[in-house]
Amino acid sequence: MKLAYLLLLAVALTACRDNLEEKPFSSRSGEQVFQDEDGLKKATLGVYHIWTSLDYNDVWNRFILSESGHRYATGGILGASANPYYRFGHLPTAGAFDLVWSRMYKVVFRANTVIDNARKAVSADTTANKYIAEARLLRAYAYFNLARDFGGVPLIDREIKSLEDQDLIYAPRATLEEVYALIIEDLTFAEKQLPDQWDVANAGRVTAATAKGLLGKVYVYMAGKPLSKAEYYQKAIDKLTELTEAEARYNIGLVPEFADVFSLKNERNKELLLSFSYFTDSANPNGTIFPFFLFPRGLTNGDEQTGYGLTWAFYQLFGKTDTRRDMTVVAKYVFKGVENGGATPGDSIIYDPETWHYRVKRTGDIFFQPNFACGLAYAKMDRAERPAGAPPHGYGNDLIELRYSDILLLLAEALIETGKPAQALPLINRVRERAHATKLTASANLRTALRLERRLELTGEFNTVYDIRRWGTLKDEVAAMTPEMIIGAELTPYNPRFELYPIPQSQLDANPNLKQNDGW
Template identity: 25%
Template structure:
């Protein structure tokens, strides 16, 4: 993943040989040449599989919430901590580099060469649409994180790669929108058998709707959401099981990263990074008190509402069921024991070893560790887009357009009802301001720890409010090992201190090593 532009945008012949051999892992290093690769349908299929390799990873999805107020990454070498606390810099070796053209180059090479292949033309057209989507996805993500990025849609010589300049973000976004519109007309609505997991029409329309929401293009967003809503997706009945290995590829999944234990590279599929030491993990990611506090009470009121019934001495009682489905908190029974990060000398005490420094551990994707005989080698697919997001995206676009009708309430109600929460009180949430607050809170609860919160902070421009200051965790106290009864007697623990510069931190720094190679790459403001 961490390759610089020079290494990635290199001469076409070299890339088409070396890249394909590496990512396809097809025996000897000289198994394919550029001349032999494009001679059969089987070879074209293998080349397209190379485009799919690492187009997205579970590691990226898991860790992106650590850039937000939802989660804290305690190990700086995981390369997300500094982005989360505002201390990253262009030359920081512990800042993840997503200025990454690997997938883009593979797709460019594929699209330039696949027409040479004698194969079924309809299948070839679909293959090209899949590659175009994967390239568009990478450009969407990079333009979201860095703003202006070089828009490269052909293989480049070394000289070209070392002199390319940044394309205005608006032009990159137009390219992505045009590509997604085009491929949505080509891609099938669903696949069968071994093709399940490939890019679909729904994936193209959903990514386009996500981008349109982020760019405040609400009319287009609403239109694309309606198209997705007509494709037959539905909410999976169980919020907990939605993220379990046994129930993957269910009717709510629109786009995901496919994994298979022992076969697909599982270095990105590990779930052991989340549980703390007594469960065999490292607690690399720790939910924050801020996220815990965002969940409503079961009566639909926020915990700061005097009428909510919230009790600071019993803070997890009568809370939105998605809290217990997503986060392991003190006193919750998990893997046949009551989790205790707050009692001194407890195995999971927050300040020791590989334990969570906030006292909370991620449960989403790891609700049942027994699902995985080996936490470091799993077949768990990682969801990138699901139908609940589309419903909330539609509702938000309608609200921001000032169009509050029954469809808005119906979309939000469907998500809340599936979670076991009451329907929206229309007497309380009846105007744009109140509904805006509701939909933002609903997105946070529903999509927590799925890698989307930072993008919401970025587009709502709320970084100064939510991503600066102290990162708190649970209060200290005791947990009864037999009953799980929890008594809080101490203050909230402190995990980190964060700063946020609104003139800088809404975009990531262009990695200095890229600018050292290519002097035409300007840096983002403030870095």
């Protein structure tokens, strides 16, 4: 573990982005990097960069852990990439846990380097605080992800400079309350120091609105399980209202059409409060792997490795006029690429809910894989083809983490839970109207409607499993799963330990001060 930490320090100041575009510079010491504001800016943008940098498996497993293991998640055309997680067959040795844990702590280490060295680069507090605020926000978001996955985790809140920093290298687990306290402290600092908006050249960097939105989201999570601190619903209302009452000030809001949110031509739009960019061109072919692993075979390039699906029952949750349905999942499409799986270019591929397979319309045959059932492919992204010659991870779709529609629904939820449903209804309907869905009426059970709305609007965006856990409904989700959803294995019955993922075994082996979550 010591060596791993020092290696992270060695790479923490390399390969940063200028204006969030990747322009690597040679490895330098901290003294060289933090000589001036230009070096400080590059180091700060390097904290953004770690969210999307290779290895793509880290990012992919974030999706698996946050979007698998519920009543609508199943396998894809080529199998179940979410195995064993979607059937709760995982153990502490499973690779996804170590990959996600390591990625989040890489963010923390880079952020700490900026926070502790910013004032070496610039003397003016107002300038230094702006960069420190960016780093602290990104550190807070990393800890928020760790807290939702694992509960209490080690708090490393300053730069590790040598092996003598034993208290950090072998830090014990903090309590969940202590982790949230640091998150709140970081985000409170950030909202005061960050600008309301950036100029065009710096679009994509976090703002005061990002900090307020994340802070409100954190409060909603603290109000739910396992902390169950209901008083935080009002804190969420107060914070999120600061955004909804000042949309022009922060240049935030809903874009006109749901598909516009995800268009490559509309990246960094006003609905995106937090996203991390992938830039792909002939000189930099490294982008996102998501379309390759999620799109149905032949939707864009013909070599997609569809390993995740959503059930027909999920598809049926949407109203017929709801534009989110066909943007979120693919029920039919025209095949592209070379002939394979029984399809030729131009064939219509249509999902058959009776047999749980895609079929080639021309022949009626099951497309590609008849040996096991599959769900509908998830495709809530721009469906542009991968550039010619690009690797599988060569798509340019950004990593969307927090949208304004999420803010509206979080605020609506907090209002419902504090007995103000009349104030919540217009917020939910604003989201539904943009999707051309039927408006809800005052007679609706708004708690149930709100929870459904979050699934319709936000499935696939690193929220589903965490929503289920904080609502205390995971046991119901497992009970609703059926054998058809599980490929080549069995569903594990509900166990309270599933409310958190296990601490990675590799981390327990390396740090004797870490303790495993209950039941694992």
